[in-house]
Amino acid sequence: MKRAVFVTGATAVGLAWLLTYKITPHSLGVAGALPPSPSSSDNPSASPSPSPTPAGVSGTFTGSDFPNRFGDVVVRLVISDGRITDVQAVQLPNDRQRSAYISEVAGPMLRSEVLQAQSAHIDVVTGATYTSQSYAQSVESALQQAHMG
Amino acid sequence: MGMPVTVNVVDAAAEAGALDRVFEEFSMLDRTFSPFLQTSAVSLINRAELRPEDAGELVNQVIDLCGQYERATNGYFSAWIAGRFDPSGLVKGWAIDRACTILDGYGYSDFFVDAGGDVQTRGRNADGGPWRVGVRHPVEREKVACVVLANGLAVATSGTYEKGEHILDPHTGQSAHSLVSFTVVGPDILQADVFATAAFAMGVPGVEFVAAASGYEGFAIDPQMRTWSTPGFRALCEFPSRL
Numbered sequence: 518m519k520r521a522v523f524v525t526g527a528t529a530v531g532l533a534w535l536l537t538y539k540i541t542p543h544s545l546g547v548a549g550a551l552p553p554s555p556s557s558s559d560n561p562s563a564s565p566s567p568s569p570t571p572a573g574v575s576g577t578f579t580g581s582d583f584p585n586r587f588g589d590v591v592v593r594l595v596i597s598d599g600r601i602t603d604v605q606a607v608q609l610p611n612d613r614q615r616s617a618y619i620s621e622v623a624g625p626m627l628r629s630e631v632l633q634a635q636s637a638h639i640d641v642v643t644g645a646t647y648t649s650q651s652y653a654q655s656v657e658s659a660l661q662q663a664h665m666g
Numbered sequence: 667m668g669m670p671v672t673v674n675v676v677d678a679a680a681e682a683g684a685l686d687r688v689f690e691e692f693s694m695l696d697r698t699f700s701p702f703l704q705t706s707a708v709s710l711i712n713r714a715e716l717r718p719e720d721a722g723e724l725v726n727q728v729i730d731l732c733g734q735y736e737r738a739t740n741g742y743f744s745a746w747i748a749g750r751f752d753p754s755g756l757v758k759g760w761a762i763d764r765a766c767t768i769l770d771g772y773g774y775s776d777f778f779v780d781a782g783g784d785v786q787t788r789g790r791n792a793d794g795g796p797w798r799v800g801v802r803h804p805v806e807r808e809k810v811a812c813v814v815l816a817n818g819l820a821v822a823t824s825g826t827y828e829k830g831e832h833i834l835d836p837h838t839g840q841s842a843h844s845l846v847s848f849t850v851v852g853p854d855i856l857q858a859d860v861f862a863t864a865a866f867a868m869g870v871p872g873v874e875f876v877a878a879a880s881g882y883e884g885f886a887i888d889p890q891m892r893t894w895s896t897p898g899f900r901a902l903c904e905f906p907s908r909l
Contacts, residue, residue: 638798638813639798639799639800639810639813640674640778640791640797640798640799641672641674641778641780641785641797641798641799641800642783642799642800642801642802642810643783643784643785643799643800643801643802643814643821643822643823643849644783644801644802644804644823644825644847644849
């Protein structure tokens with residue numbers, strides 16, 4: 518399923534632990550599972566994207582808790598008619614002062630990044646955030662619960 | 667620290683095998699260069715269990731590149747800090763470049779590869795326009811500082827909000843403090859990434875350093891949200907929100 522998403526040119530997200538002790542490259546249905554933006558289907562050069570999303574899936578799906586160095590991250594996706602309409606960081610690390618600062622900055626920005634993935638206005642964001650990995654894992658598990666991953 | 671890798675290929679003929687090869691490449695490079703993996707060549711070199719000259723072609727290619735960029739950045743980029751070899755700052759951009767070369771080999775012309783917020787684009791996006799690369803705002807929620815219209819360009823950002831105060835000034839061994847974000851745009855992700863790291867360590871003078879490199883533009887943000895950019899940067903950008 519995810520391979521089909523790759524083939525037709527939707528965003529494929531994998532996690533490469535480039536700077537850490539293990540690597541688990543795998544497809545991850547964060548942006549890849551998103552429906553295509555309306556504008557992209559108008560373009561003849563763009564591939565027709567499949568709809569890996571069951572039409573009409575709606576609800577709120579909470580991802581599993583994934584730890585990072587500063588704490589745990591849990592993500593809740595709000596899905597309306599097969600489309601992600603909101604991404605909420607249920608729990609971001611705040612166990613130390615530095616972590617609290619990173620949470621304050623990184624949480625909302627990551628949220629906007631996931632939302633922007635299905636926006637026609639921004640294709641990708643430069644400037645990584647520390648919690649990207651655990652955030653993405655939690656998004657993935659929330660998508661799986663919604664059977665969108 | 668995890669690093670999300672995103673590959674987006676617009677070409678209708680894109681095949682799954684190409685993306686498998688890209689992610690296999692990132693895995694292989696991680697096994698070789700990760701300073702956190704006990705069995706990586708980098709770890710073996712740091713434990714003096716492997717001589718660099720015996721570490722193979724890839725490692726020696728990286729060592730050579732690190733030397734070249736250390737000279738090109740007046741020592742503001744260095745893979746050798748406190749006697750330890752850590753080429754991570756170069757390997758990320760290099761890995762992205764190798765991933766793009768794999769996709770080039772499949773004949774794809776419109777794609778990007780993003781590793782941990784550093785991006786190389788090729789061609790155009792799914793709308794047929796330039797790839798729109800948002801530069802993450804260092805503080806304001808839900809915003810990007812600007813959007814780079816990256817027509818086949820690379821965009822790399824170094825910043826303290828990325829992984830804590832992780833960028834050290836090799837001259838002092840201390841964290842660089844004078845900026846919170848430095849973005850470099852240019853044709854090649856390896857150079858853009860290394861320049862972003864080095865220019866961040868330089869502080870505001872890093873903008874002049876990037877401006878001196880033909881084809882490269884820079885954009886810096888300080889803790890007071892003041893910005894500096896090279897003369898050609900704004901022509902590549904849209905500014906959706908006031909800093």
